[in-house]
Amino acid sequence: MEQSIVLESGSGAPFDLDATLGCGQAFRWEKRDGTWHGIAGRHRIRIRQDNDLVRFDGADETFIRRYFALDLDLAGILSSIDRDPRIHAAIERCRGLRILRQEPFETLISYICSTNANIPVIKKRIALLAERYGDPLPGGGHAFPDASALAGCTEDDLRSCVLGYRAPYACATAAMCANNPEWAERVTALPYSDAKNVLMEFPGVGPKAADCILLFAFQRYEAFPVDVHIRRMMRRHYLNTAGGDGPMTCREYEAIAAFAREHFGPHAGWAQEYLFCVREDDRGDSGRG
DNA sequence: GCCCAGGATGACG
DNA sequence: CGTCATCATGGG
Numbered sequence: 289m290e291q292s293i294v295l296e297s298g299s300g301a302p303f304d305l306d307a308t309l310g311c312g313q314a315f316r317w318e319k320r321d322g323t324w325h326g327i328a329g330r331h332r333i334r335i336r337q338d339n340d341l342v343r344f345d346g347a348d349e350t351f352i353r354r355y356f357a358l359d360l361d362l363a364g365i366l367s368s369i370d371r372d373p374r375i376h377a378a379i380e381r382c383r384g385l386r387i388l389r390q391e392p393f394e395t396l397i398s399y400i401c402s403t404n405a406n407i408p409v410i411k412k413r414i415a416l417l418a419e420r421y422g423d424p425l426p427g428g429g430h431a432f433p434d435a436s437a438l439a440g441c442t443e444d445d446l447r448s449c450v451l452g453y454r455a456p457y458a459c460a461t462a463a464m465c466a467n468n469p470e471w472a473e474r475v476t477a478l479p480y481s482d483a484k485n486v487l488m489e490f491p492g493v494g495p496k497a498a499d500c501i502l503l504f505a506f507q508r509y510e511a512f513p514v515d516v517h518i519r520r521m522m523r524r525h526y527l528n529t530a531g532g533d534g535p536m537t538c539r540e541y542e543a544i545a546a547f548a549r550e551h552f553g554p555h556a557g558w559a560q561e562y563l564f565c566v567r568e569d570d571r572g573d574s575g576r577g
Numbered sequence: 578g579c580c581c582a583g584g585a586t587g588a589c590g
Numbered sequence: 591c592g593t594c595a596t597c598a599t600g601g602g
Contacts, residue, residue: 405598406599406601412599492584495584495585497583497585500583
């Protein structure tokens with residue numbers, strides 16, 4: 289590792305590499321011997337952090353600063369969402385977690401793959417897609433396949449990457465993107481609500497996936513994805529709606545997200561990520577067998 | 578062997 | 591418009 293960034297010690301620019309890459313927003317990173325190995329864009333990156341020293345290789349400093357959003361005033365963002373004891377505790381625990389700037393198409397397909405699944409399985413799907421259909425990179429590994437590469441796959445091809453019933457969704461979405469390469473720019477140009485509706489036109493993308501894509505690939509920080517963990521937390525600790533554990537209705541999703549934007553402000557998405565990071569495995573009975 | 582997971586879809590009242 | 595079964599798959 290030849291390159292390095294020295295973080296300004298003190299307050300202004302907190303950065304926690306482990307929290308950032310371990311919180312489940314990106315699926316192509318792994319930590320071995322204190323060093324994170326991963327692929328972003330067409331870069332095969334190694335990166336590690338020792339206090340204020342970040343060492344890396346595989347990409348230049350400009351790319352690293354942009355991907356990890358090191359240009360943002362995180363201290364300012366965190367103080368803006370620090371509105372109650374619970375989010376305060378999450379901030380204390382995960383301070384330095386940053387929302388990445390990920391590739392739109394990769395994020396789109398990744399969150400189609402994420403529905404009704406858990407993180408290890410999602411990682412496996414993404415790894416298989418990249419390994420089989422992505423361009424090989426110097427030094428090993430593969431870039432995430434582009435839209436035309438995935439559009440050339442059959443549904444069975446994708447099923448064999450353990451996508452299950454999501455295979456036709458990913459196929460059709462890839463074809464739509466390949467036929468309309470401007471899709472991401474269109475999303476960028478639209479206000480939040482319209483951008484979300486455009487994303488939800490892709491098969492396999494509903495409200496939650498659309499919010500994840502807006503948050504992680506388009507820097508729409510008002511997006512507040514509500515998955516089962518966030519729903520449980522919000523109901524229990526913010527909304528006092530103890531009750532039925534049934535499926536979440538569209539109305540409940542909107543109510544939770546609207547409350548969050550009201551409560552946390554225009555950077556509610558950052559609050560979501562900090563809360564998700566400290567999610568408690570409180571399913572009551574935690575495993576047996 | 579069950580229940581659960583960064584849910585979305587289509588059918589049906 | 592609201593509700594509901596269904597959809598593959600691996601991990602606890």
